[in-house]
Amino acid sequence: MKRILILLTLIPVVFLFLAGCQKKPPEEQLFNDARKLQEAGKYSEAVTGYERLVQVHPRGKYAPQAQFMIGFICANELKQLDKAEKAYKAFLKNYSSKADSGMVASAEWELKNLGKDINEIEDLSTIMGKEGQQAAADTSKKPGSTTGHQ
Numbered sequence: 001m002k003r004i005l006i007l008l009t010l011i012p013v014v015f016l017f018l019a020g021c022q023k024k025p026p027e028e029q030l031f032n033d034a035r036k037l038q039e040a041g042k043y044s045e046a047v048t049g050y051e052r053l054v055q056v057h058p059r060g061k062y063a064p065q066a067q068f069m070i071g072f073i074c075a076n077e078l079k080q081l082d083k084a085e086k087a088y089k090a091f092l093k094n095y096s097s098k099a100d101s102g103m104v105a106s107a108e109w110e111l112k113n114l115g116k117d118i119n120e121i122e123d124l125s126t127i128m129g130k131e132g133q134q135a136a137a138d139t140s141k142k143p144g145s146t147t148g149h150q
Contacts, residue, residue: 024056031062038069043077064095068103071110081115088114 034049050066050073057063071087074080088107096104113121 027053027057027060027062030056031066034066034069038073043073047073047078058094064091064099064103067091067095068099068107071107075110075114085111085114 030049030053034046034053037043037049038046047070050070053060053066054063054070067087068091071084071091074087075084088111091099091107092104092111096107109123113123118124
């Protein structure tokens with residue numbers, strides 16, 4: 001009876017030990033695989049790849065960029081705004097002190113403008129200014145245009 005009890009106690013310990021010995025996939029490989037999926041237009045799969053990288057290597061070199069890309073793809077490609085918001089907030093909370101300042105500013109800007117139509121974004125209307133207005137006016141005056149006067 002004691003042998004069975006000892007054996008039952010050791011089996012889970014051995015399994016835990018073996019599970020802990022499994023190698024993690026290299027971080028750079030996970031990042032490159034996710035990026036290739038993104039470039040191929042397989043956005044859901046790319047998000048899954050970036051999520052895996054963040055889960056397996058949360059303090060790794062590529063983790064900040066992977067977390068940012070989760071938000072970016074969810075917002076701009078998949079139109080999953082709730083998930084994008086959570087991803088950007090996680091990026092700012094966990095990586096803003098480690099990430100490139102441009103990426104931090106981009107995440108803050110994306111959060112501020114999440115779900116807005118391009119015409120509702122004040123920053124873009126300022127950048128476009130009169131050049132953008134003139135281009136829009138020129139487009140509407142082209143022959144065959146349905147929006148302009150002929």
